[in-house]
Each structure stands twice: as C-alpha cells, then as structure tokens.
Amino acid sequence: MKLASIFPCLFAAAFSATAQAEPAAPRPNIILIMADDMGYSDLGCYGGEIRTPNLDNLARRGIQFTQFYNNAKCAPTRASLLTGLYSQQTGSNVLRNCATIAEALGPAGYNCYMAGKWHQQQLPTDRGFLRYFGLADGACNYFNPGAQRPGEPVPGRKSPGEMRRWSIDGQEIHGYTPDDPNFYTTDAFTDYAISYLEDSQTPEKAGKPFFLYLAYTAPHYPLQAPEEDIARYRGKYMIGWDELRAQRRARQVEMGLIDPAWAFPDRDEKSMPWSQADDKEEWDLKMAVYAAMVDRMDQNIGRLLARLRELGQEQNTLIFFLADNGGCAENVNRTPDIPPGTLASYRTVDLPWANASNTPFRKFKSWNHEGGISTPLIACWPDGIEPGGQTDQVGHIIDIMPTCLELAGAEYPAEMNGEAVLPIEGKSLAPVLRGEIREGHEWLFWQHGESRAARQGQWKLVGYGAQAWELYDMKADRGETNNLASADPDRTEAMARKWFEWAKRCNLSKKTVEMVPTPGASRSGEIAN
Ligand SMILES: [Ca+2]
Structure with a gap:
C-alpha cells in the first residue's frame, strides 16, 4: 500500500518538476x-x-x-x-x-x-x-x-x-x-x-x-x-x-x-x-x-x-x-x-x-x-x-x-x-x-474603385482609371515621384499581367477590369476596352 501510494507521488513530483522547468508558454x-x-x-x-x-x-x-x-x-x-x-x-x-x-x-x-x-x-x-x-x-x-x-x-x-x-x-x-x-x-x-x-x-x-x-x-x-x-x-x-x-x-x-x-x-x-x-x-x-x-x-x-x-x-x-x-x-x-x-x-x-x-x-x-x-x-x-x-x-x-x-x-x-x-x-x-526576417509575399495587390496597384519586392505598379500604369522603385523612391514605366516597359507589362491574373482570381467586376489599360498599352499609349 505504502509503495503503491508513494510511487504515484514520486511520478507526480517528477512530472511536475519537468512541467515547471519548461512551462508551455501561455497563449497571448x-x-x-x-x-x-x-x-x-x-x-x-x-x-x-x-x-x-x-x-x-x-x-x-x-x-x-x-x-x-x-x-x-x-x-x-x-x-x-x-x-x-x-x-x-x-x-x-x-x-x-x-x-x-x-x-x-x-x-x-x-x-x-x-x-x-x-x-x-x-x-x-x-x-x-x-x-x-x-x-x-x-x-x-x-x-x-x-x-x-x-x-x-x-x-x-x-x-x-x-x-x-x-x-x-x-x-x-x-x-x-x-x-x-x-x-x-x-x-x-x-x-x-x-x-x-x-x-x-x-x-x-x-x-x-x-x-x-x-x-x-x-x-x-x-x-x-x-x-x-x-x-x-x-x-x-x-x-x-x-x-x-x-x-x-x-x-x-x-x-x-x-x-x-x-x-x-x-x-x-x-x-x-x-x-x-x-x-x-x-x-x-x-x-x-x-x-x-x-x-x-x-x-x-x-x-x-x-x-x-x-x-x-x-x-x-x-x-x-x-x-x-x-x-x-x-x-x-x-x-x-x-x-x-x-x-x-x-x-x-x-x-x-x-x-x-x-x-x-x-x-x-x-x-x-x-x-x-x-x-x-x-x-x-x-x-x-x-x-x-x-x-x-x-x-x-x-x-x-x-x-x-x-x-x-x-x-x-x-x-x-x-x-x-x-x-x-x-x-x-x-x-x-520575433526579430527574424520572414519569407514575405512574392506579390501584393490592390484595387479600390478606379485605383489599382501591385507590389513585387522593391517594385510597385500603380494606376488610376484609364490612365497608364506607373512604375516606381520603392527602395529608391517611395514618394512615387519618378515614374519608370517608359524606362522599363518589360517590367511594367509583366507586372500588369500579374495584376490581371489576380483580378481574375479574385473575381473583380468586369466594369472594374475593363477600364484598366491592357498590359503593354504603355508602349503604344493605347487604352484597352
Ligand atoms: Ca477609413
């Protein structure tokens, strides 16, 4: 009887000592x-x-x-x-x-x-x-x-x-x-x-x-x-x-x-x-x-x-x-x-x-x-x-x-x-x-009313209504003062394509998508329907 009653106590004590040494962090x-x-x-x-x-x-x-x-x-x-x-x-x-x-x-x-x-x-x-x-x-x-x-x-x-x-x-x-x-x-x-x-x-x-x-x-x-x-x-x-x-x-x-x-x-x-x-x-x-x-x-x-x-x-x-x-x-x-x-x-x-x-x-x-x-x-x-x-x-x-x-x-x-x-x-x-570098988003996208944007790494594509896409380097110019769309039409077009893919995936309305210039439009200045 004595042993039987002591052992569980020892086990309980050992368990409790372990638990105290490494308490599970309470959730915040x-x-x-x-x-x-x-x-x-x-x-x-x-x-x-x-x-x-x-x-x-x-x-x-x-x-x-x-x-x-x-x-x-x-x-x-x-x-x-x-x-x-x-x-x-x-x-x-x-x-x-x-x-x-x-x-x-x-x-x-x-x-x-x-x-x-x-x-x-x-x-x-x-x-x-x-x-x-x-x-x-x-x-x-x-x-x-x-x-x-x-x-x-x-x-x-x-x-x-x-x-x-x-x-x-x-x-x-x-x-x-x-x-x-x-x-x-x-x-x-x-x-x-x-x-x-x-x-x-x-x-x-x-x-x-x-x-x-x-x-x-x-x-x-x-x-x-x-x-x-x-x-x-x-x-x-x-x-x-x-x-x-x-x-x-x-x-x-x-x-x-x-x-x-x-x-x-x-x-x-x-x-x-x-x-x-x-x-x-x-x-x-x-x-x-x-x-x-x-x-x-x-x-x-x-x-x-x-x-x-x-x-x-x-x-x-x-x-x-x-x-x-x-x-x-x-x-x-x-x-x-x-x-x-x-x-x-x-x-x-x-x-x-x-x-x-x-x-x-x-x-x-x-x-x-x-x-x-x-x-x-x-x-x-x-x-x-x-x-x-x-x-x-x-x-x-x-x-x-x-x-x-x-x-x-x-x-x-x-x-x-x-x-x-x-x-x-x-x-x-x-x-x-925790102070670590996380693996962030490869892409982020926005659309509100006639406004739209995409970000990939340091690059941001942004536009409004039927106006052509603008391209900015967020690392050098977060104030969005130097539009690089004409200087880098390939990136502009590739990012615009990604925005359209996202728009399709997230079911943006036809009306919203139709007003946006098609990828590559910035090269010719054309506005797509
Ligand atoms: Ca508000």
Missing part, C-alpha cells in the same frame, strides 16, 4: 486597435507633432513597421483585416466564403469582444464575437449619433435625419441617442472595451485568453472633439501645411523611418500654397480639431492600457495598432456656417491638411498610391517582442489574421456558416515579431 491575449482615416505621419512616433504619448510608448516597448499596407478604404480594409483574404474575395463587407478572426479564435478557446466601428453587413455578434458595442456603419456624429436631445442643437449629419446603424450585443439600433450629455464616441468605445477586459477576467472566463478588437472612428470626419482637446492645438497650425509637411518629413528622416534619399513629392496639385490660403484661422481650427481627435484617441488608449495593467494582463497581451486608410481629402461640408468641432457641425479637414497627414507620400484615402495604403503598424507584447525595434519588412492587413492564428495555435477553418472558406492569402507576421 490580443488587442487589435484601429484608427479611421489617419495619415502615415500623424502619430508622434511616425513624425507627427500631435501629442500621442501612449502610442509612442507602445512603439518604444514594441516594434514599429515602416512598410505596412491597408486597402485604402474603410470597409474593404476591415474585411481583409478580419479574414486574411483580399476584400474582393469576401464581397468586401458581405464577408462571404471566409471566417473572421473571432470565428477562428473562439473554437481555440479565446473570448472575443469588439467595440467601435464595424462597417460590415452582418454584426460582430453574428461573426464570432461574444459582445459588441458600437457603430455598425461607417461614420457618425461623435457627440450624439441619434436624435436631437432637449437643450442641444440638431446634431450635424451627413444627410438630414440620417440614423446610422448601431448595435449592442446583437440588438440593432438605428440612431443611437446617448443618455450621457458628455457622450463622445471615442470615450464610449473605450468604456465598453474596458468593461470587456474586466469581463474577460471574471472567474468563469479568466482561464481563457481574450481577443479584443477596438475600432475607433477617430479621426474620420465629421471634425468633432471636446473643447479642451481642441484648445491644446489652436494656433499651432498657423505655420501652414507646407511647413507642417517639411517638419514632419524632417522628423521621419531623423527617426530613421524614411530614407532621406527619397525625393519628397511636391504639395498635391490640388492644394494651394499656404501663403495663398484665405481664412487661415478656419484652416487652423480644422487641423486643430483633427489633432484633438487623434489626441483624444491616444488618451483613451492610455486608459485602456492602465486597466490592462491593473488586471495583471499587460505582460502577455499582444497589442496591434494601425489605421484603415490614409488621410482623407474628401470635402464634405454640410454646415458651412458652423465652425468645425462642435456637435452641430459636420465638416472635413480637407485636401491640403490630408496631404500633410500623408507625409512623405502622395495621394489620399481611396487611392492605391502610398498615401492611400500606407499605415503605421505598432506591435507591442512584453512577453514576446524585444522593445525598440523598427522593421521595413513589407506587410499587409491580410497578415493580421494568420498572425493571430499562429500565436493562438488556432486552426484556419475550411468551412464556416455553411460556406467553403477560401484559402488564406495573408502570411503570419510572427517571425517579424
């Missing part, structure tokens, strides 16, 4: 934070003057990507981010033939939460998330997305009387009218995100890792921010956009984010010089509100991180931060008589400032030139990433899902919601996070 929690319509240079750690200490600190404690790409616009970026596929394959916001990150992480034991902007057809709670609070649509009033409340003016809206789709845990709300008179979307999304962090640590859930997707609407229009945040920036932008671009670029060079040998593109052709701008006070106010929106987002990220720390989860949580597309040049001025910033206004920051946001690149949101598709990507994970790194390895938002799956030990589903799931297009970034 993952927090994915996304900004909306934010330029490459807006954060302090990417050369901006806007106060973003919390994001800068994440970058210092983690790794900063200098060549990370999105899909140039809200819904297509979100579709790719969530699925690891090109958005054309999922029907963009239809999310067909795909599994979301949450649908893959859930069966692997993760509790999945979301707060903020969804912008897909179904709801997050239909696609793997346990809890959700936020704007299921694309944009809304920051102070009151719903009906006018007593004692306040009519909330500024894109179209009169519009009631954007919101949702709380699967319940749809058309026009969310907050009770709190101090409601502000960026604060509210964070409040919910913090409540989800707390939920993830309740006794019945604490044994499991969590995935939290926090998608801010900031700094997408309408330009609206709390007064105290705007005040911090008033007058600061009287230096004008030409000087702002120069200062941001100089800091990017100093930080080693960009190569000083790259030619700096001229101010966008549609932007007047600052010296010729009328209403300089109003221009200053616009950019001050925009900066305040980014600042407020950073303050909220600080609040989220503080709670994460208090809950003892900071060390083993991987945090990603990125933007869904570049700075937005659209002019949506619904309240010309009401200055930007307040609940009653509905204004945009406009092209000249968006041009500065996207320093040192050309073009804007919706374009496939670098200004439209380049985003900061910060990854911080104390238990898994060496601090202080910067990488110029090329990545794309389709890579986020496979990265999460690899680190979670989750399987990529073959079938979801009764549909076959397409093979994943993204490749895990985990080797980059």
